[in-house]
Amino acid sequence: MSIEVQISHHFQGFDLDVAFHAPAGVTALFGPSGAGKTTIIQSVAGLLTPDEGQITMSGRKVLDRAAGINLSPQKRNIGYVFQEARLFPHLSVSRNLSYGPKARGQAVDHGYQEQIVTMLGLDHLQDRRPQALSGGEKQRVALARALLAKPEVLLLDEPLAALDAARKEEILPYLERLRDHAQVPILYVSHSVSEVARLANHVILLRDGKVAKAGPVEEVFSDTSAAAVLGLRESGAVLRARVTAHHEDGLTELSGAGTKLHLPHVMASVGDDVRLRIKASDVMLSLNRPDGISALNVMEARIEDIHAGQGPGVLVRLACGDAHVLARITQRSAKTMALAKGQTVFAIVKSVSVAQADVGT
Numbered sequence: 001m002s003i004e005v006q007i008s009h010h011f012q013g014f015d016l017d018v019a020f021h022a023p024a025g026v027t028a029l030f031g032p033s034g035a036g037k038t039t040i041i042q043s044v045a046g047l048l049t050p051d052e053g054q055i056t057m058s059g060r061k062v063l064d065r066a067a068g069i070n071l072s073p074q075k076r077n078i079g080y081v082f083q084e085a086r087l088f089p090h091l092s093v094s095r096n097l098s099y100g101p102k103a104r105g106q107a108v109d110h111g112y113q114e115q116i117v118t119m120l121g122l123d124h125l126q127d128r129r130p131q132a133l134s135g136g137e138k139q140r141v142a143l144a145r146a147l148l149a150k151p152e153v154l155l156l157d158e159p160l161a162a163l164d165a166a167r168k169e170e171i172l173p174y175l176e177r178l179r180d181h182a183q184v185p186i187l188y189v190s191h192s193v194s195e196v197a198r199l200a201n202h203v204i205l206l207r208d209g210k211v212a213k214a215g216p217v218e219e220v221f222s223d224t225s226a227a228a229v230l231g232l233r234e235s236g237a238v239l240r241a242r243v244t245a246h247h248e249d250g251l252t253e254l255s256g257a258g259t260k261l262h263l264p265h266v267m268a269s270v271g272d273d274v275r276l277r278i279k280a281s282d283v284m285l286s287l288n289r290p291d292g293i294s295a296l297n298v299m300e301a302r303i304e305d306i307h308a309g310q311g312p313g314v315l316v317r318l319a320c321g322d323a324h325v326l327a328r329i330t331q332r333s334a335k336t337m338a339l340a341k342g343q344t345v346f347a348i349v350k351s352v353s354v355a356q357a358d359v360g361t
């Protein structure tokens, strides 16, 4: 399943003009307030009719302005999860889940329901009413309810925005499972760089109603010019690594970025592949392989790009093995070190600077 979007729309003072493709998995729509994320989501859902364009879901045209096709929201078969779960307060979890199919006059597919309930860890919550659930649990029920309609596309509009950090952390592994097993394109709107880094397969960076950059998360997050949209403080690369050992001193050893990495305990088994986000501001550069330092991660790297902004900093894009890492250093250091494209340097990352929330599957 996949979705193709090519739409333009005019509001007074704002022009949206975007085209993108979203395959199964999570495609994040990311951009500052007013960039056009909601306008896109609403156009896909059929709640807003864009002035021009086409939207195709798994080969089925749900919108084609030139051909006069504009399917109603009901006919588009879309799952929509908002910031608030919007569950029926007087019904138990299991009745909230079976309500949709019953209201549509469909038989409840018990096998499928069980599969979804297990995937989202709802087995033990079936008899509870929504007021006895945490915010994260409510969102898991909302996700299950949306999936039970067997949607062709799932729209998640800031689904974690109303949750505190602990509840967010609790629900992220379920969203990772959903991403990897649901076989459905998920358009995910979020303002959180860490959430996008953790969940997205693809990222569409939006700015002023246009696509500023689009591609696989590793590519977009390691692009120095994308940092302005992501925010300099938050910018940093996403890379893949494989867990190779858990040590008794609490560190996990991984193989990635062309070397061995050590991080605080990673919740994954030996042999598992994980993704990590390393913030650009946590990376230090050295011209020589450092010796006698406390930082445990030293990656040999080739400079691919040096991007100066308006402030005193520069972003340096590095190739480390088959991964990319970004380093944010001062222009002064870049000048003193005479950094140049193609040069070999060593990127240094403290183990403890990579938070557990920045490591996912």
Ligand SMILES: Nc1ncnc2c1ncn2[C@@H]1O[C@H](COP(=O)(O)OP(=O)(O)OP(=O)(O)O)[C@@H](O)[C@H]1O
Binding pocket: 011, 012, 013, 014, 031, 032, 033, 034, 035, 036, 037, 038, 039, 040
């Ligand atoms: N119904 C409307 N009438 C007029 N202008 C609108 C309407 N809806 C949105 N806009 C404008 O279109 C632009 C894009 O809005 P949109 O809500 O799509 O952005 P967004 O990226 O979702 O923002 P946010 O992150 O704040 O939700 C904004 O300038 C907004 O003011």
